[in-house]
Amino acid sequence: MTAALQLSDLHKSYGKAQIIRGVDLAIKAGERHAIIGPNGAGKSTLFNLITRRMAPSAGHVALHGKDLNGLAPYEVTRMGLSRSFQISNVFHRLSVFENVRCALLWSMGYRYSFWNLMDRAPALTEAADAIIAQINLTKRREMAAGFLSYAEQRALEIGLTIAGGANVILLDEPTAGMSNTETDYIVELIRKVTEGKTLIVVEHDMRVVFNLADRISVLVYGQIVATGTPEEVRANPKVQEAYLGTAMAGGH
Numbered sequence: 001m002t003a004a005l006q007l008s009d010l011h012k013s014y015g016k017a018q019i020i021r022g023v024d025l026a027i028k029a030g031e032r033h034a035i036i037g038p039n040g041a042g043k044s045t046l047f048n049l050i051t052r053r054m055a056p057s058a059g060h061v062a063l064h065g066k067d068l069n070g071l072a073p074y075e076v077t078r079m080g081l082s083r084s085f086q087i088s089n090v091f092h093r094l095s096v097f098e099n100v101r102c103a104l105l106w107s108m109g110y111r112y113s114f115w116n117l118m119d120r121a122p123a124l125t126e127a128a129d130a131i132i133a134q135i136n137l138t139k140r141r142e143m144a145a146g147f148l149s150y151a152e153q154r155a156l157e158i159g160l161t162i163a164g165g166a167n168v169i170l171l172d173e174p175t176a177g178m179s180n181t182e183t184d185y186i187v188e189l190i191r192k193v194t195e196g197k198t199l200i201v202v203e204h205d206m207r208v209v210f211n212l213a214d215r216i217s218v219l220v221y222g223q224i225v226a227t228g229t230p231e232e233v234r235a236n237p238k239v240q241e242a243y244l245g246t247a248m249a250g251g252h
């Protein structure tokens with residue numbers, strides 16, 4: 001079966017600094033895949049290469065078998081790949097509903113100037129409300145996003161990421177800065193909204209990684225040193241070495 005996402009001998013250098021050094025990875029459709037690794041290992045760079053925010057120095061990324069080389073990021077989005085950012089792209093002054101509707105419009109290729117026109121689009125309202133219900137924010141529908149709690153803002157962020165109906169979702173540290181309770185809440189939410197989709201998540205919290213992921217890849221200095229199920233990765237000596245045993249010890 002064609003992989004949802006296939007990285008082949010992927011390289012990225014900045015001048016003489018080689019940041020991604022020959023990454024090969026096949027992510028299956030419907031898989032939840034976590035990418036972990038020490039700070040500066042190249043995880044965000046890898047995301048930027050996958051989404052075409054950056055062009056690789058060498059190698060290929062293929063989405064559902066189609067080579068992405070030469071495509072613009074928006075073209076990749078249109079092909080069904082969507083990502084969230086470490087820094088939120090929620091509009092704080094807009095309501096929850098307006099934020100979601102905005103993301104839906106973007107995904108359909110409209111510009112913000114069509115805003116009023118879209119007021120008359122019941123189908124759009126219905127679609128926005130369905131997403132708001134999925135991320136458990138129906139009671140906050142009219143609230144300005146800036147007044148939501150941190151966890152709710154991250155939930156909205158996830159809602160915006162899935163709004164376009166993408167079937168490959170990339171989440172960059174979705175639980176960063178959260179308490180344990182908030183983390184558990186967001187993990188459940190991610191599980192729910194990515195059901196049947198392919199998820200690639202960069203995450204530092206090992207509890208989240210081992211809870212959520214079907215498979216894990218460990219990136220160290222721009223190379224994948226291990227890929228496997230949580231059990232396989234936990235038992236891998238190279239991984240234990242990369243983490244000096246510390247982060248893995250808490251990874252239940």
Ligand SMILES: Nc1ncnc2c1ncn2[C@@H]1O[C@H](COP(=O)(O)OP(=O)(O)OP(=O)(O)O)[C@@H](O)[C@H]1O
Pocket residue numbers: 014017019037038039040041042043044045046
């Ligand atoms: N535009 C750039 N020019 C030069 N070096 C860069 C650039 N962007 C990133 N780097 C370097 O590439 C390396 C990998 O960075 P990247 O942000 O991808 O790592 P990361 O694994 O996501 O780290 P973290 O876990 O801290 O977010 C770092 O050493 C960083 O300094």
